[in-house]
Amino acid sequence: MNPAALSITDLTVDYPLADGSVVTAVSGVNLMVAPGEIHALVGESGAGKTTIGNALMGLLQAPGRVAKGRIEIGGKPVDIRTGRTEGIVQGKDVGAIFQDPMTSLNPLFTVESQLGETMRHHLGLNRAEARQRSLELLRAVGIPEPERRLKSYPHQLSGGQRQRVVIAAALCCDPKLIIADEPTTALDVSVQAQILKLIRGLADERGVGILLVTHNMGVVAEVADRVTIMLKGQVVESGPVAQVLGAPQHPYAKALIGAVPRVDVKLPRLPVPAQESPGTAAAREQVRARMGGGDEAKAGVLSVDNLVVEYGARGGLFGGGSHVFRAVKGVSFTVEPGEIFGLVGESGCGKTTVANTIAGLAKPTSGSVTLGGLPIGAKRGGLARKALQMVFQDPYSALNPRLRVATAIAEPIAFYHLAATKAEAAEDAALLLEAVGLDRAAGARFPHAFSGGQRQRIAIARALAPRPRFLVCDEPTSSLDVSVQAQILNLLKDLRDLAGLSILFISHDLAVVRQMCDRIAVMKSGEIVEQAPTEELFAAPTHPYTRELLSLVPSLDKIAREPAPLGGAIG
């Protein structure tokens, strides 16, 4: 019988700290990958899944070390201290595919030299042989015109093609094991689907064992045979995909899988372990009173009319060139008061440009954006300006690192004179913090003290501080873990219900959009190709592009899940 592609026994990885204590990143993990099998390793950030991948490749960062355990690759033991062993050569028996295809290829070398180098080094091939084999590999990973692509530099390839080249490089010495660390996270859905298919094919045809590190349950359901769920460095559940995802046993596994937004049905709320404190409810009530009260114009309709945005128009003092790029080509839609309107599309379709223009961060070339009949950003500091706020994608850069949280939230309150005194503004800020589910004491700290999800809550609290009527959310959860994502999505829904906010919700994740939105517009190359109420769009998409997108979403729904919790499907 063939030895397992990978067998890990009782692996423990420690990070000794300067003060003598030790952080255990991975403890007592057992894992087995058979040849031709795709084994998914899932867990939220900090669960230790990447650490395992790094330990296998001998890439653990300086203080980190394998404290105990045994690793065998293709039946041969790996020296746990160096990550090396007799007969096992890095890059030969173990191939690696990393997350970002932009950075895992050297921009100064052609595809041929990147692939050929490894083969000439490890396999002792000469130039012509290496070239021949590179061609074969490029064909195997499905790159069109492989002869021409050999001469290309990485920047001449698209993201998907680059990832294919990285996979080809991982394959070049016929490894027994490939470690794929979030191989499709940086890619669009349609490209992701192709790459996943390719990876599945490799396992089936070449009998390579693949350890797939990912946080995307949909990807797991799509391609993996077995799955291991990790929590804080320990394995909580492991087994065949259908069994683990279909009927998880461990409470954490249940919660994690339950938090994955479903594409098949719409739930009123995403199931998350309940942890709303009574203080939050009370604070929300007060925030509602403040936001609802007052003479401010009620939400009003946001109306985007034939919006065109062009970039790179006139050059500077000496620039004569006029390379105009039309990012948005005549987009029109309206968002009713209290509605959540979704804008979906792949990267580069212009959805973020639309968001920026609505928020006043980009200037429209032509067309208009009005909120309640008032043009956006026309009057500086005026009503229309503060009525519309934005939540950004990356919570790590959305907060000023040098400003205490409470100060940052109180700033717009003071600026718009929404509170009579400094103390009142501080009280308002504390209330907002409570309303988004944080402690009021959190205000005294700086942003670096918070996790990604907490920061996004703070960013939302700050966006709410000027008492807006309209919120633009640009991929607000795409950099967060699933369970945190579910909490943030619920929070946004609650706030909509609470204060009658209208929300423009931008995302590339169709499952998230389905859970969140009342109506959806699908964008492609700067145009809206289809616009419909959510249920209608998912039930009967009319545009071919929408149909394609929907069919490509990797989802859990291929696996029978437990019936939707109470409340069930609501349109």
Next chain:
Amino acid sequence: MSLAAPNQPATRRRRLQMPVSVMIGLAVVMLMLAVALLAPWIAPTDPTNVASFDLMSAELPPAFMPDGDPAHWLGTDNQGRDLFSAILYGMRVSIAIGGGAVLVAASLGVVLGLLAGYFGGWVDIVIMRVGDVILSLPTILLALLVSGIARAVFPEAGTAQWAPVILIGAIAIHEWVQYARTVRAATMVEASKDYVRAARVIGLPPLHIMVRHILPNVMSPVMVIATINLAAAVLTEATLSFLGVGMPPTYPSLGTLIRIGNEFVFSGIWWIAVFPAVTLVILVLAVNVVGDWLRDRFNPKLKGR
């Protein structure tokens, strides 16, 4: 990398530890600052008071030499000034002018750099091209030009009262460009970050965003440049005074003292030039050691060493 989190306080503490050379440098800088500040109380005589000059005791050697006078332990200069007192006062002037020039240059550079980086477009073009033109002239040439013109149109410019102001201006007019360039680049990076975009969406005015949000995040490189430029500014002041366009000869600065001493070096009266020169070297060296360390410490490329 959630693992980095528990690591952070430890590494920060480790990085704050400074090598012995830096500690010595810092101690020397502190000592010289204190001495310069307290000169009027420490110095045995007042070298700016012409009435106290005693031509009879001019060019006395230091106290440790055979003919030395114990009252003047570093000797006296050609006008009979106590050299030790003159050096203390000279250091005061050098540090004040160097510090003043750095302050003026940094303020000007930070403001212009923020404007150029935040607004871009023609504001950026105008500010940075003016900076390029200024940088195409050597510091000393520009400083000579400025103080020369100032003296021509404003006769008072050579007096002890006005000379420092002219010197600060003459040095700062060249140095601000470096701050402006650094701050402009950092501002462009910060301005594209979401927290600045969020502030714009909130509707905060540009001035508020620049001062409250961007400025604190671009200040660390400015502090580093300022420290390194302090040494350069002290040297430029000394050079200008040495060339005779700086402080008037009646008011001692390290540069004027070296210039006076220069005429006597070959007649065996070496101390007038050597003691101020050694002081200058120690001061500049100490500031540079501290500045280099700061630069390395704040350089993201050297982090994690």
